[in-house]
Amino acid sequence: MLKPFTDRPRRLRRNSLIRDLVHETDLKLSQLVQPYFLSTSKDAEAKETISEFSGVYRWGVDALAREMESQIDRGLSRFLLFGSTTEKDATGSAAVSQNASVAEAIAKLKKRFGDASLLFSDICLCPYTDHGHCGVIDEEVIDNDASIDLLCRMALTHAEAGVDFVAPSDMMDGRVGAIRKILDQKQFSDVGILAYTAKYLSNYYGPFREALDSAPQKSDRSTYQMDYRNQREALRELQLDLAEGADIVMVKPALPYLDILALFAKHSSVPVAAYSVSGEYQMVQLAAKAGIADAKSLALENLTSIRRAGADIIFTYFAAEIAEKGWLR
Numbered sequence: 001m002l003k004p005f006t007d008r009p010r011r012l013r014r015n016s017l018i019r020d021l022v023h024e025t026d027l028k029l030s031q032l033v034q035p036y037f038l039s040t041s042k043d044a045e046a047k048e049t050i051s052e053f054s055g056v057y058r059w060g061v062d063a064l065a066r067e068m069e070s071q072i073d074r075g076l077s078r079f080l081l082f083g084s085t086t087e088k089d090a091t092g093s094a095a096v097s098q099n100a101s102v103a104e105a106i107a108k109l110k111k112r113f114g115d116a117s118l119l120f121s122d123i124c125l126c127p128y129t130d131h132g133h134c135g136v137i138d139e140e141v142i143d144n145d146a147s148i149d150l151l152c153r154m155a156l157t158h159a160e161a162g163v164d165f166v167a168p169s170d171m172m173d174g175r176v177g178a179i180r181k182i183l184d185q186k187q188f189s190d191v192g193i194l195a196y197t198a199k200y201l202s203n204y205y206g207p208f209r210e211a212l213d214s215a216p217q218k219s220d221r222s223t224y225q226m227d228y229r230n231q232r233e234a235l236r237e238l239q240l241d242l243a244e245g246a247d248i249v250m251v252k253p254a255l256p257y258l259d260i261l262a263l264f265a266k267h268s269s270v271p272v273a274a275y276s277v278s279g280e281y282q283m284v285q286l287a288a289k290a291g292i293a294d295a296k297s298l299a300l301e302n303l304t305s306i307r308r309a310g311a312d313i314i315f316t317y318f319a320a321e322i323a324e325k326g327w328l329r
Helices: 009-013 016-022 061-074 101-116 144-161 175-185 206-212 232-244 255-267 278-289 295-309 319-325
Strands: 032-038 047-049 057-059 078-082 118-123 136-138 141-143 165-168 192-199 248-252 272-276 313-316
Touching: 009 016, 032 061, 032 101, 032 319, 057 061, 061 101, 061 319, 078 101, 101 118, 101 144, 118 144, 136 144, 141 144, 144 165, 144 175, 165 175, 175 192, 175 232, 192 232, 192 255, 206 278, 232 248, 232 255, 248 255, 255 272, 255 295, 272 295, 278 295, 295 313, 295 319
Parallel strands: 032 057, 032 078, 032 313, 078 118, 118 165, 165 192, 192 248, 248 272, 272 313
Antiparallel strands: 047 057, 136 141
């Protein structure tokens, strides 16, 4: 005979009205940021497909402006810009040019949309170096401090163009404090810093590196990106970035690092972001294409799990599709 009991959790799962009333985690369009890649073509109307990155494009600035306008009308107004160049060199000098694709795009897009859009810009040298590393190489070693000098100049160039947040993704030691110092010295104290605080050496970056032609030519990035076997190290990076003035801290990738997100949510005094990277996105697309999962259901479950782990903000390639198809209505 069944022993009497009074604790029945299923009462709160009985119908959708009850489930929606008591649900614990919200996923909103206002929490999402859409990354965009800028084309290296001089064609402002360019919209180039990326073979291993379904539904993601490299954009000319005029085509991107129309795309962003459509998304803003749908309620998606936060964007991250990535640039690249065909004129790569050992120091990534194109990254600090006022004529760089990102700086030009920031200026045009902010002039067009003003405060109707919030722009983040990637600060890293790998799309601009001929060796594909995120810093300057000196005798086959990444020169941390020389790299910081270029990263600061890149951040300043983007600030001068009108960006709202610079997002250093390079993982050089001390770069957050150095960027904050130069921005303040040059009267850009209102420009925020989104720090890639725990960026792991991950196998999930493949489609992204194709998009920017930024894969390292020799060796890997293990001397500066984090070892995926480590958790305590992430807390050390968090403490450093907070002390150096980061306004938002980020974990990248997202799904394989939910424990790190939870750790950041517990210990951070500033908002916590997560970057759901290209490999996470493409796995959903391939599963849907193979007929083994529904893209909408899987994407929303993944993103909700990232929120549940502690992310206040999510950078995701699904943001535009979510807005366009009204998945969160």
